[in-house]
Amino acid sequence: MNSHKNAKLTARGREEMIRRMSEKPAAAVAAGFGVSLRTARKWMSRYRQGGFENLADRSSRPKRCRGTLTEQDFGSILALRKERLTGDEIALRLGLCRSSVFRALRKLGCSRISSLEEKAPIQRYQWEKPGQMLHLDIKRLGKIDGVGHKKAGTRQVRRRHPGWEYLHVCVDDASRAAYTAVLPDETAESAIEFLWFAVAWYSAHGIKVERVLTDNGACYKSQKFRDACREFGIKYKRTRPYRPQTNGKAERFIRTALKEWAYAHTYTHSEKRTANLPVWTHRYNFVRPHTALGRKPPASRLSGG
Numbered sequence: 001m002n003s004h005k006n007a008k009l010t011a012r013g014r015e016e017m018i019r020r021m022s023e024k025p026a027a028a029v030a031a032g033f034g035v036s037l038r039t040a041r042k043w044m045s046r047y048r049q050g051g052f053e054n055l056a057d058r059s060s061r062p063k064r065c066r067g068t069l070t071e072q073d074f075g076s077i078l079a080l081r082k083e084r085l086t087g088d089e090i091a092l093r094l095g096l097c098r099s100s101v102f103r104a105l106r107k108l109g110c111s112r113i114s115s116l117e118e119k120a121p122i123q124r125y126q127w128e129k130p131g132q133m134l135h136l137d138i139k140r141l142g143k144i145d146g147v148g149h150k151k152a153g154t155r156q157v158r159r160r161h162p163g164w165e166y167l168h169v170c171v172d173d174a175s176r177a178a179y180t181a182v183l184p185d186e187t188a189e190s191a192i193e194f195l196w197f198a199v200a201w202y203s204a205h206g207i208k209v210e211r212v213l214t215d216n217g218a219c220y221k222s223q224k225f226r227d228a229c230r231e232f233g234i235k236y237k238r239t240r241p242y243r244p245q246t247n248g249k250a251e252r253f254i255r256t257a258l259k260e261w262a263y264a265h266t267y268t269h270s271e272k273r274t275a276n277l278p279v280w281t282h283r284y285n286f287v288r289p290h291t292a293l294g295r296k297p298p299a300s301r302l303s304g305g
Contacts, residue, residue, distance in 0.1 A: 008034050009043070014055040018047045069096070069104055077104045084113060126173060130301060131207040133173035134198070135250035136214045138186045140164050141262060144270040165270060167262075167277075168194040171253045172207065175301035176290055178253055180281045182274045188222040195225075199232055205302045211235040215247055256284075 009017065013033065020029045021044060030040035046054045069077075073096065080090045091101040105111045127133045143162035166186045170179045179198045183190045199209050212234055214220040220238065229236040239246040261280040267273040289295040 009039075011056055014043050014047075015052055018044060018052075018055070069100055074104055074108065077101060078108055078110070081105065081108070081110050081113075082116060084116075128174060130172050130175040130177065131202060131209050132211060134202075134209055134212045135171045135173060135247050135253075136191075136195070136198075136212055136220070137169050137247060137250035137254060138191075138217060138219070139167040139169070139254045139258070140186070141167055141182075144267050144273060146268060162270070165274075166190070167254070167257065169250055169253055169257065170194070170198040171249050172202065172298070173249060175207075175298045176249070176253075176293060177202070177205070177207075177285050177298040177302055178281060180257070180277055182277060186217065186219050188219045188224040191219040191225055192228040195228060195232070199234075207302065209234055211237060213237045213239065213247055215239050215244065216241055260284075 017029055017033050017035075017040060020032075021040065026040050026044070027037050030037045033040070043055060073094070076094055077090055077096075080093060085093070087102045087105055088098060090096075091098040094101070102111070110116055141164065143165055145162040166183050168181050168183055168186075168190070172178070179201045181194055181197060183194060195212070202209055209232070212229060214236075216238055219225060226236055244251055257280070261277060262273065265273075265276070267276075284298070286297050286299040288297055290298060293300065
């Protein structure tokens with residue numbers, strides 16, 4: 001092992017001290033090396049036990065730890081945890097240290113009682129053909145009117161409140177091909193307008209839209225939106241309340257759009273951000289590799305792409 005920086009004796013120094021002690025008194029040799037007589041005798045004792053090889057530094061790690069939990073302790077802790085006992089109650093019942101019990105619970109992966117409950121398996125689904133299901137969603141974005149203090153690097157920038165604009169997204173379930181648009185609001189009229197343009201875009205790529213899936217937003221729950229879907233010959237479905245996972249493909253697409261488009265650059269105005277949206281969406285559909293598609297872009301599954 002390596003000696004610490006303030007060590008008076010290295011391994012070679014100890015060997016030299018042992019050689020000199022065979023010729024001179026131990027007290028005089030210890031004083032010459034700047035160590036105590038007790039230290040000199042300690043190294044001499046080690047030399048007599050194992051020779052010069054025994055003069056190397058030893059590990060300071062203890063041979064055994066009194067607080068180490070055995071496999072039986074872990075089993076008892078887990079069994080009591082399954083009875084919904086708290087960590088303090090387990091420590092009291094087993095006569096163990098409280099910190100050791102909580103450390104064992106973390107290792108066992110049950111530091112939270114809720115972790116003992118069996119989780120329902122994740123149900124993944126994917127429609128076979130493009131157009132059989134479209135996922136629609138809306139994300140509110142703050143308008144931009146100049147660079148904010150985070151990008152400017154100073155708090156002296158005057159805060160502006162230009163208002164909001166809304167990113168409408170549509171993702172095909174089978175191909176992951178997406179259509180996007182930034183609209184001034186999230187009313188039923190805007191949702192219907194976006195649906196009309198989305199259907200036209202997918203039709204241009206050889207896809208006939210059969211179903212759409214949305215969350216329970218007010219614009220989607222309106223009768224106007226239902227009538228519009230009926231006119232287009234589209235079956236309309238909504239997710240179960242408080243279950244955003246059902247519309248997860250649209251949710252994940254919005255997260256990607258925010259990371260790679262909305263927050264990827266420093267825009268000085270909302271118009272510049274909106275102008276860059278079609279460019280990024282085209283790259284997403286025709287260039288960017290998609291993990292769920294075997295590292296291929298969504299256009300690889302478009303019949304007309």
